[in-house]
Structures are given as C-alpha cells and as structure tokens.
Amino acid sequence: MFANTGRIAKVDLTGGKVDDIHLSEEVYRAFMGGSGLAAKLFLDMADMSAGALSPEAPLIFMNGPLAGVRLSGASRMSAAARSPLTGAFADSSCGGYFAPALRHAGYDGMMITGKAERPSMLLISRGAVSIVDAGTLWGKGITETTAMVREAYGARARSLVIGPAGENLVPFACVMHEAHHAFGRCGLGAVMGSKHLKAIVMEPHTGAVSLADPSRMKELVKELTPRIKEYLMSQVLHDFGSPGNLEGHMYTGDVPIKNWTSNFSEEMAEALTGSTLSETYLTGTGTCAYCAVACKRIVKIDDGPFAIPEGPGPEYETVVSFGSLVGSADLAAACKAGRVCNDLGMDTISAGATIAWAMEAFEKGDLSAKDTDGAALEWGDMHTVIDTVLPAMAARSGKLGELLSLGSRAAAVKTGRGSIAYTVQSKGLEAPMHDPRGGGHGHALAYAVSPRGACHVATAMHFMETGACNYPEIGFEFNLEALTDEGKPETMVLSAALGAIENSACLCQYSDRSLSFIEIVELLNAATGFGYTAETLMEAGYRIFHLKRLINYLLGLRASDDSLTERMREPARDGEPAGIPIEFDSMLERFYALMDMDPEQGIARADKLESLGLGDEARLAWGK
Amino acid sequence: MGQVTITVHLSGVGPLRDVVGKRPIELPAGATVAVLASLLGIRKDYKEVYLVNGRRRARSARLEQGDVVKVVSLLAGG
Numbered sequence: 001m002f003a004n005t006g007r008i009a010k011v012d013l014t015g016g017k018v019d020d021i022h023l024s025e026e027v028y029r030a031f032m033g034g035s036g037l038a039a040k041l042f043l044d045m046a047d048m049s050a051g052a053l054s055p056e057a058p059l060i061f062m063n064g065p066l067a068g069v070r071l072s073g074a075s076r077m078s079a080a081a082r083s084p085l086t087g088a089f090a091d092s093s094c095g096g097y098f099a100p101a102l103r104h105a106g107y108d109g110m111m112i113t114g115k116a117e118r119p120s121m122l123l124i125s126r127g128a129v130s131i132v133d134a135g136t137l138w139g140k141g142i143t144e145t146t147a148m149v150r151e152a153y154g155a156r157a158r159s160l161v162i163g164p165a166g167e168n169l170v171p172f173a174c175v176m177h178e179a180h181h182a183f184g185r186c187g188l189g190a191v192m193g194s195k196h197l198k199a200i201v202m203e204p205h206t207g208a209v210s211l212a213d214p215s216r217m218k219e220l221v222k223e224l225t226p227r228i229k230e231y232l233m234s235q236v237l238h239d240f241g242s243p244g245n246l247e248g249h250m251y252t253g254d255v256p257i258k259n260w261t262s263n264f265s266e267e268m269a270e271a272l273t274g275s276t277l278s279e280t281y282l283t284g285t286g287t288c289a290y291c292a293v294a295c296k297r298i299v300k301i302d303d304g305p306f307a308i309p310e311g312p313g314p315e316y317e318t319v320v321s322f323g324s325l326v327g328s329a330d331l332a333a334a335c336k337a338g339r340v341c342n343d344l345g346m347d348t349i350s351a352g353a354t355i356a357w358a359m360e361a362f363e364k365g366d367l368s369a370k371d372t373d374g375a376a377l378e379w380g381d382m383h384t385v386i387d388t389v390l391p392a393m394a395a396r397s398g399k400l401g402e403l404l405s406l407g408s409r410a411a412a413v414k415t416g417r418g419s420i421a422y423t424v425q426s427k428g429l430e431a432p433m434h435d436p437r438g439g440g441h442g443h444a445l446a447y448a449v450s451p452r453g454a455c456h457v458a459t460a461m462h463f464m465e466t467g468a469c470n471y472p473e474i475g476f477e478f479n480l481e482a483l484t485d486e487g488k489p490e491t492m493v494l495s496a497a498l499g500a501i502e503n504s505a506c507l508c509q510y511s512d513r514s515l516s517f518i519e520i521v522e523l524l525n526a527a528t529g530f531g532y533t534a535e536t537l538m539e540a541g542y543r544i545f546h547l548k549r550l551i552n553y554l555l556g557l558r559a560s561d562d563s564l565t566e567r568m569r570e571p572a573r574d575g576e577p578a579g580i581p582i583e584f585d586s587m588l589e590r591f592y593a594l595m596d597m598d599p600e601q602g603i604a605r606a607d608k609l610e611s612l613g614l615g616d617e618a619r620l621a622w623g624k
Numbered sequence: 625m626g627q628v629t630i631t632v633h634l635s636g637v638g639p640l641r642d643v644v645g646k647r648p649i650e651l652p653a654g655a656t657v658a659v660l661a662s663l664l665g666i667r668k669d670y671k672e673v674y675l676v677n678g679r680r681r682a683r684s685a686r687l688e689q690g691d692v693v694k695v696v697s698l699l700a701g702g
Contacts (some may be wrong), residue, residue: 241702248638316702467671468700
C-alpha cells in the first residue's frame with residue numbers, strides 16, 4: 001500500500017494491551033482516511049449501546065493519505081468518538097505537527113478503548129506504542145503538561161494532551177496539541193479523560209513515506225505551493241489571521257452578537273477584527289507543518305487586567321465567542337479568555353456559547369444569583385467570565401460550574417423556563433460564530449444536517465455560499481445570493497460530499513481553497529495510486545457522509561434531530577439581514593429528497609446505501 | 625436643471641479598508657452601484673458587495689446624493 005502504512009495501533013487501556021489493526025486496501029480506498037476511515041472503524045468496532053464516556057467506547061485518531069507529504073494544508077488529522085456533548089458520532093480535526101510525525105512513526109492511526117487504572121499516557125517510541133504512567137501530569141494545565149512532556153522526551157517530541165476540563169469530563173473538553181492546536185469540538189478531551197489518558201506523546205521518527213507516484217507529487221507540490229501562498233484569502237489569513245475579515249462579516253450580518261440577538265455593531269467590528277489584533281497585540285505568526293499560509297497568531301499583552309505573556313493567540317471563533325457573542329468589544333479580554341480555555345482544555349466555541357446563553361438567561365430572570373453561586377452574569381463582563389466562570393466550568397465546581405459545564409442544551413433543559421428556545425445549537429453542539437441569517441441561508445441547512453451537529457467545517461457550505469471556491473468539474477460555480485434559499489439544497493448536496501472529502505483527506509480548508517477539484521483528485525492519486533476520478537472521489541464523499549448519518553441512526557438519532565432552535569430560526573432583528581426569514585423546512589425537505597434520504601429516519605434509503613457500497617451497513621438499519 | 629453629479633460617502637471594510645479607503649466620491653447623477661464598482665476596479669477575488677445605507681444592493685441599484693456606501697469583501701474565513 002502507498003501513502004498509508006496500513007497499520008493502526010489498537011490500545012486496550014483496561015488490559016494494558018497494544019496490538020495492530022490492519023485494514024484492506026479496499027477499505028482505505030473507499031473511506032480515504034481521517035474522519036471517513038475513523039467512521040468505518042467506529043461502525044465496525046464500537047458497541048452502539050455504549051455511553052460516550054464508558055470504557056468500551058472507542059476513541060480514534062486517524063491520519064489522511066497525504067500526511068507526511070510536504071504540502072501546505074496536508075498536516076491535519078481527525079479524531080473520532082461518540083460525543084459526550086451530543087450523543088452523536090463526532091469527529092474533530094486538528095492541524096499542527098502530529099499527523100506527519102505519526103506517519104513517520106509508521107502508523108495511520110490509533111484506536112483506544114478501555115480505562116487505565118491510573119492516569120496514563122501513550123508513548124510512541126521506536127515505532128511502537130506503550131502505556132506509561134502519567135501520575136505526575138494529572139491535574140496539570142495544558143501549558144505545563146506540554147512543557148513537562150518536552151522536558152522529559154525532548155523538544156522534538158510531539159504531544160496530544162488534555163487539561164483539567166478533560167480530566168473532569170466536561171463534555172466539551174478538547175484535546176490540545178503543542179498548546180496551540182486543538183481537536184476542539186464535541187468533547188473528545190472528556191472521552192480521553194474518561195479513559196484516564198492524559199497524553200499521547202511521540203518521539204521523533206524518520207520512517208519514509210512511500211508514495212505511489214513521487215515524481216508527480218513533487219511536480220504538484222512545486223506547482224501548487226506558490227499558488228496557495230499567493231491566493232488572496234491566504235494573504236489575508238497570513239496578514240490578519242482567521243479574524244481577518246471579521247469586520248466584513250459583521251457588515252453582512254454573519255457575526256453573532258449577544259447570543260444571536262443582534263447582527264451588527266460597528267464598535268465591535270472595528271475593535272475585534274484581525275487588523276486591530278495585528279496593530280495591537282500581535283508579535284508573530286505560527287503555522288502547521290509545511291504551511292504556506294501561517295494563519296495562526298502569536299500575541300502578547302503587556303499590561304492591564306488581561307495581560308498575558310507571549311504565546312498562542314485567538315482564532316476567529318475564539319475572538320467572537322469571547323467578544324461580540326458575550327457582548328464584549330474588548331479584544332484583550334478575548335485573547336485572555338482564549339488562553340485560559342486553551343490551558344484548561346475547553347472548546348472556546350461551546351464554552352463561549354454556553355456563557356452567552358447563561359447571560360441572556362440571567363438578564364431574563366431565568367437564572368438568578370442563587371443558580372450562579374452569587375455571580376452576576378452580565379453582558380460584556382469579561383472579568384467574571386475569565387476569573388470566575390471559566391475555572392468553575394472546567395472544575396465543574398459549585399452550582400455555576402455544574403450547570404454551565406453541561407453545555408447549553410443540557411443546561412437549558414435543567415433550567416427549564418423555556419430557556420431551550422434561546423440556545424443556539426443543533427444536536428446539542430453549539431453553533432460556531434457564523435449566523436446563517438446574515439452569512440447565508442444555506443448555512444442553516446448545513447448546521448442542521450451535519451452529522452456532528454451545528455458545524456461549519458463538516459461541510460464546505462460556508463466557503464461555497466460566500467464564493468470562496470468554484471468547482472466546475474463537479475457542477476458548482478459560485479452564483480449564489482446569500483440571503484435566500486435558492487440553490488442552497490442543491491449546493492448542500494455537493495457540500496456534504498466535499499466536506500467529507502476534506503475531512504477524510506485531512507486537508508486544511510484554507511490551503512485547499514485555491515485548488516481545483518481535479519488537483520485534489522491528482523494529489524490523492526499521486527499519494528495512494530487509487531486512481532480516483534472526480535466522480536469516484538465524490539462518490540467516496542457521499543459514502544462517508546451517509547455512513548456517519550447511519551452511525552447516528554444506530555446511536556438513536558433521527559431526522560427530528562436535524563433541527564435548529566427557535567433563536568436560530570427567528571429573523572434577525574437588526575443589521576443587514578433584519579427581518580428576512582430563513583425557509584428552513586423547505587430546504588431540509590428538498591435536501592432529503594435530493595440525497596435520497598428517508599425524511600423520518602434521517603438516513604439514506606437502503607438502495608442508495610447499496611449503490612455506494614454500503615450494503616452490509618444498510619442492513620444494520622433497514623434489515624434485509 | 626437637474627443635478628449633474630452626486631457625492632456618496634465611501635469606505636472599505638475589513639480587508640478592503642486600505643484598498644478602498646474612507647472618502648467622499650463624486651459620481652454622475654443617476655450612477656448605479658455598477659458605475660461605482662467599475663471606478664473602484666477592485667480585484668475580482670475580493671468578491672465585494674456594496675451596502676448602501678446599511679443594506680446590500682444589487683449592481684443595478686441607483687445611488688443617491690449623500691448615500692453612505694460600505695464596500696465589504698465576502699472573503700470567507702474563521
């Protein structure tokens with residue numbers, strides 16, 4: 001086999017055993033790698049009745065076929081498990097340096113089950129995985145843990161670690177890599193914590209990556225790298241980071257304010273946008289391996305209440321989650337809140353969105369000081385957020401910490417008083433910081449049908465709807481109006497497959513924006529020799545999308561879970577999109593029809609699954 | 625006699641802040657958003673849209689004296 005090593009470590013933490021899993025080349029071809037291959041492994045290996053935090057629930061890390069190729073954007077990998085936040089199948093993607101390092105160590109991925117008796121870590125050394133005591137690391141924050149790992153195993157060791165939030169099973173705890181990259185969403189850090197697994201540490205390896213057509217790959221990398229670098233979006237990302245167009249998004253109504261009660265603030269637009277960050281606190285940029293874009297921010301705040309030493313800075317999602325969403329225009333506070341979340345190991349989107357919900361509940365009187373241990377949760381009060389709320393959430397301490405550490409959906413269910421109406425989530429996953437009411441109505445559909453819940457990277461809709469990409473080879477050319485449903489279900493069909501391909505090939509959605517679809521096909525073929533065509537690669541994308549939906553069905557989800565909350569469906573109150581309704585129900589109905597999905601069960605019909613090579617899987621849901 | 629020219633208040637937003645600047649601009653009376661767009665000549669890949677007095681307007685929309693025009697890029701990210 002080319003590109004992939006064909007070797008996946010199988011770790012049983014209960015029994016202290018490590019074996020290898022070998023999958024056939026046909027499985028690799030059909031499910032590509034990353035989130036697609038992880039989904040296939042999950043379906044084949046997992047007990048669907050097992051709770052997300054039970055020992056038998058698998059946690060899977062998986063590379064894509066391009067890991068180790070010196071191409072900008074090819075250094076991401078996926079993690080997958082049942083989410084403790086949503087109960088659904090979850091995958092989460094992370095950039096950085098772990099994916100190529102794992103490939104050089106001779107592995108495509110790891111599947112971890114069981115629960116270690118004592119806090120443990122996995123050590124990948126000399127091409128083998130072993131289980132090592134991690135008692136001295138348990139209880140430590142991400143920054144300290146990462147530093148201790150480097151101290152023990154050398155500066156070139158790579159690590160995936162959890163913080164206190166993961167140890168305490170906060171259902172939106174994340175897994176951090178080098179204290180700057182995250183498997184951010186869906187609570188995979190809690191799954192790791194439930195296994196008493198504090199860290200996965202890898203010593204440097206030098207194993208060769210065997211490609212099917214190395215000379216063609218060399219040509220492609222030489223041709224594509226300058227284009228990726230010179231692409232306008234790459235330049236904006238390089239100069240201003242992922243918040244580079246926050247101000248523009250605010251003017252279109254895409255940026256949520258105060259728990260999605262407003263869509264415009266000129267003050268917040270100017271205060272929080274990427275160029276302001278560059279002019280104030282930016283001291284440098286960071287990258288993933290082989291990246292030509294360098295979107296990551298390094299920041300330092302010298303003085304004031306939110307002073308922080310030089311280190312990782314916030315991405316767009318964090319700036320908005322701890323900026324406009326909670327009613328704050330204080331960029332320093334957003335930087336610090338992001339840093340605190342990184343150290344505690346908590347997803348900034350879910351944390352910020354849950355706090356925003358709680359602030360509105362407090363304003364409405366649905367929560368009172370009795371529910372918050374006396375803390376007043378007021379819009380824009382970042383001192384309380386940083387000093388009181390975030391530490392309580394990660395520790396699950398007091399009434400405040402217990403309630404908000406549940407995430408917004410469960411916290412609203414516990415609170416009652418109709419507060420579920422103004423949560424902003426689908427399937428229990430808090431929506432990212434793009435409001436479809438202003439950003440584009442198709443995005444509402446994407447949030448609802450994304451297998452993992454409200455997500456902007458599981459599909460390519462955000463980029464397709466805003467014109468960041470054209471794929472004429474598969475019938476998509478940008479000509480969409482944002483604030484209408486016209487053409488959106490049809491676009492969502494393509495977007496579902498494209499998103500699955502990106503997350504299974506483990507390509508960065510920034511770097512690959514300037515590539516044509518045929519170039520993506522060529523890259524995968526030069527790596528694997530699988531001989532994909534545009535048609536068969538799209539088919540793989542659909543196969544993976546439908547497989548994840550099928551897993552969700554087996555986990556108990558139905559079409560009724562493809563829902564948006566009342567807040568997400570009501571027309572925007574101000575800004576550019578004020579008063580324009582989203583035709584959500586008709587978009588959803590049309591999407592199901594176009595995808596040949598059963599509108600009640602929420603999965604593809606048996607013959608559709610069969611046509612995608614998922615006959616055996618179809619029988620799990622549909623019987624004979 | 626009707627007005628020969630109009631003045632609109634123009635500014636670029638986000639990545640277009642420096643490209644467009646912030647300034648009044650004189651246009652022929654009856655000028656549309658398309659006329660303004662052709663004068664600005666912004667490179668196509670910014671995928672800019674025009675907000676006139678806070679609302680997105682088509683290229684065919686007519687501009688009026690005193691309109692406030694924000695030029696916004698749809699560049700995605702985040």
